[in-house]
Amino acid sequence: MKVKYLLAFALAGCALTLSVPLFAHHGNASLDVGKKVTVKGTVTQWLWANPHCWLKFDVKDASGNVVNWVAETNNAADMMEKGWSKQTFKVGDEVTVTLEPVKNGKPAGKVLEVVLPNGETLGMAYLKK
Amino acid sequence: MRKGHASLIAIFVAMLLSPALTHAQGAQPKQAQASKEQKPVYASDLKLLDGWGRPVVDPLHGEKPGPAPRHDISGTWEPARGPGDGIMSWGPRDMPYDGAPEHDPPYTPLGLQTLKSHKPLEGFIRVTTGTSNDPRNKCDPMGFPRADFYQVRHTQIMQDEHKVVILYEFEKRWRVIWTDGRELPKDIPQSRYYGYSVGKWADDNTLVVETTGMTGDEKLWLDEAGRPQSDQMRVEERFHRVDRNSLELSVTIDDPQMYTKPWLAMKFPMKLQSPDYDVTEMMCIPSEMEQYNQDYGDVASGTEKK
Numbered sequence: 001m002k003v004k005y006l007l008a009f010a011l012a013g014c015a016l017t018l019s020v021p022l023f024a025h026h027g028n029a030s031l032d033v034g035k036k037v038t039v040k041g042t043v044t045q046w047l048w049a050n051p052h053c054w055l056k057f058d059v060k061d062a063s064g065n066v067v068n069w070v071a072e073t074n075n076a077a078d079m080m081e082k083g084w085s086k087q088t089f090k091v092g093d094e095v096t097v098t099l100e101p102v103k104n105g106k107p108a109g110k111v112l113e114v115v116l117p118n119g120e121t122l123g124m125a126y127l128k129k
Numbered sequence: 130m131r132k133g134h135a136s137l138i139a140i141f142v143a144m145l146l147s148p149a150l151t152h153a154q155g156a157q158p159k160q161a162q163a164s165k166e167q168k169p170v171y172a173s174d175l176k177l178l179d180g181w182g183r184p185v186v187d188p189l190h191g192e193k194p195g196p197a198p199r200h201d202i203s204g205t206w207e208p209a210r211g212p213g214d215g216i217m218s219w220g221p222r223d224m225p226y227d228g229a230p231e232h233d234p235p236y237t238p239l240g241l242q243t244l245k246s247h248k249p250l251e252g253f254i255r256v257t258t259g260t261s262n263d264p265r266n267k268c269d270p271m272g273f274p275r276a277d278f279y280q281v282r283h284t285q286i287m288q289d290e291h292k293v294v295i296l297y298e299f300e301k302r303w304r305v306i307w308t309d310g311r312e313l314p315k316d317i318p319q320s321r322y323y324g325y326s327v328g329k330w331a332d333d334n335t336l337v338v339e340t341t342g343m344t345g346d347e348k349l350w351l352d353e354a355g356r357p358q359s360d361q362m363r364v365e366e367r368f369h370r371v372d373r374n375s376l377e378l379s380v381t382i383d384d385p386q387m388y389t390k391p392w393l394a395m396k397f398p399m400k401l402q403s404p405d406y407d408v409t410e411m412m413c414i415p416s417e418m419e420q421y422n423q424d425y426g427d428v429a430s431g432t433e434k435k
Contacts, residue, residue, distance in 0.1 A: 083175030121169035
């Protein structure tokens with residue numbers, strides 16, 4: 001009886017390791033791979049740079065306290081291939097950011113997609129030529 | 130079957146299905162809660178622009194490519210399989226550092242020891258931004274052949290009767306390949322981040338390039354994943370122009386200090402972009418790197434300065 005339970009747990013363990021995508025990341029070891037968090041906030045800065053672009057935005061939590069979030073994307077040239085630009089965000093833009101958070105619990109992570117003020121979503125797919 | 134077994138099997142099947150909910154690099158992320166929330170409308174007016182702000186057009190205009198011109202690899206070349214193919218954050222495309230033994234180069238004991246001392250940002254043994262010891266993290270030049278193995282994007286190749294010049298988009302670096310018949314220097318006058326290169330045409334459409342004289346002393350890593358290189362390394366590149374619009378770059382590493390024998394790092398297909406395509410400027414700027422680490426890198430790594 002015990003052996004059968006052990007076998008089931010071993011198989012489940014294998015399935016868990018299979019669920020981590022292998023080449024999914026040009027990202028780094030600080031990210032909680034596979035996790036997703038969505039936050040709504042106001043843009044305070046959009047830095048278009050190397051080695052990454054990054055978006056800083058203020059999020060009000062349930063008690064009304066402001067939390068300063070920061071989320072990175074790939075480098076500027078890569079983001080251009082995805083249709084993003086230096087002009088994508090303005091200070092004051094109300095955005096909804098879905099990101100892969102960092103493991104240490106800080107308000108930071110890697111951007112997966114953003115809903116812009118006009119309601120459209122900007123993602124991470126490369127544009128077709 | 131018994132009830133106990135059925136629930137265990139259900140757990141196992143649920144865990145097997147969990148990969149479907151994780152996203153792949155470059156693909157549209159799947160909506161885990163699409164049934165509860167509205168489906169997103171992806172921004173529809175995005176245009177692919179070049180560095181000049183002009184729309185990118187297919188240089189072939191839907192036609193078939195013509196034959197390769199003789200002894201000519203000039204043009205603006207981009208990764209044939211898409212912009213993501215040239216990023217290679219786990220190491221050269223055909224030998225990534227992913228834990229698979231067939232992807233391990235044949236390390237010498239020194240090679241393996243040096244590998245283990247490296248703390249890269251990417252690949253199998255990657256660490257957080259704040260704890261990495263990659264020389265590139267302070268914007269030191271990537272050097273050669275790492276420039277062939279990381280962020281290969283729009284590469285401009287220009288040539289005349291004396292030399293071929295490679296202009297890399299990433300880090301805005303260039304190197305000269307002498308095709309005037311000279312041999313590599315027997316005594317390297319001064320070690321270089323980008324080495325000394327000579328090229329010979331093996332046939333009408335294949336330029337074979339030998340490069341040596343790269344600096345050692347751990348100033349350079351071979352790739353983004355932390356593989357090592359020494360100042361004894363010789364690199365062979367073969368630029369094979371398949372047809373007018375296709376170029377295949379093969380790179381072989383021969384470094385007797387770090388590897389027991391030569392090994393083929395990659396065979397990388399590239400395609401021709403339009404001659405009027407303006408390449409964006411990509412540089413590692415120390416002040417930008419510092420700002421990034423302050424705003425994000427150290428926060429994410431827990432290495433902020435108190």
